[in-house]
Amino acid sequence: MTARSWWKLPLALLLTALMLFPVYWMVNVSFTSRDSIRKGQLIPLDFTLDHYAVVLHDQLPYLGTSLLVGLGTVLLTLAVAAPSAFALARLALPGRTLLNFLLIVAQMVPAVVMSLGFYSIYSKAGLLNTIPGLILADSTIAVPFAVMLLSAFMAGLPGELMQAAQLDGASTWRTFRSIVLPMSRNSLITAALFAFLWAWSDFLFASTLNREGGALRPITMGIYNYIGAQNQEWGPMMATAVVASLPAAVLLIVAQRYVAAGVTAGAVKD
Known part of the structure; x- marks a missing residue:
């Protein structure tokens, strides 16, 4: 210094x-x-420790719902984003530039506008106050980011590996599954982590699409049990916030090195 x-x-x-x-x-x-x-x-x-005893008694169903929504969002996001990114990065698709532009536009749409549209659609489809409805809504936020992240990495993979696989008789799907996905591990973990964190911390979609879900509400809505018109239970409220923050903090610590590698992957190419 x-x-x-x-x-x-x-x-x-x-x-x-x-x-x-x-x-x-x-x-x-x-x-x-x-x-x-x-x-x-x-x-x-x-x-x-009384506040934590209250939280563990009252909030476990909501924590379970948040966990289901988070894991479901991760699975749906990767199932859609991984093959889509591969197609954009490695296949000769017409209109790739337009598709990449639409992905950027999709991330610029305010979530409040999307929630109003989802409410109108869900009310007709019977998806209000359901876990699949929240998973689908949260995935619309995570998928565009995941596609852009994964496509940037997959575009930098050595083409010789895929050409060698094709010479050995591997189909496009086999090449994607056996070569591209294992090499994209860091980017996949990064995309999965961000998808989980978005779903775990979601409040807008939960408050709009799952207001009457009872025990199926996520933890971001369960905290409202301690907020009344005339009184607020600050102790249980803050204890709930601490408990809800722990999974995200643990995931970030455990996956830190994968996230660092996944975010920077594709930024530098030979």
Whole structure:
């Protein structure tokens, strides 16, 4: 560290602390007894685990729903995005430039506009307040991103490998399944992770398409059990937020190296 840049580390630590303070306060309140929350203690002097006991009793069905929706969104996203990306990257499809442009446009459509359209369609199709309906809605956000990410990687794969497979008699589908997919592992994990996180944190689609789902509501809606017209249960609310954040945090930590490799894959080509 040079004499001119000594201030960068303290500034970085200060900015990091400011960004992480809301997370710390969420955890702090979740461990503070109900009578002491309004005191605004910086550390939970009146420590309690009662809020987490309430959450584990009340919110497990909602956590299960979020898990089902997240995994379903991952499966549907990869099932659609992987072959689509391969076709865009490696096959001579007409109108590929237009399709890539439409993928970008699809990500620019506001989710609130999409939710209104889904509500009209779902009300006629009988998909309101259902898990498949949420999976389908969340996949519309994840698929365009996954196709663009995977196609960028697949376009950089050595063409000699696929040519060798074709000379050995492998069909296009066999080449995709046996060569392209194994080599695209990092990008597939990255696309799956982002799809899961989008579905796990979704509130707009859940509040619009699954408002009366009862126990089938995701955790982002289950937290509303502690918000009333005249009173808010801050302790259980923050404990629910902590519990809901843990799967996403664990996934990001475990898959960090795959995400770093998957996001940068395809950025540099020979």
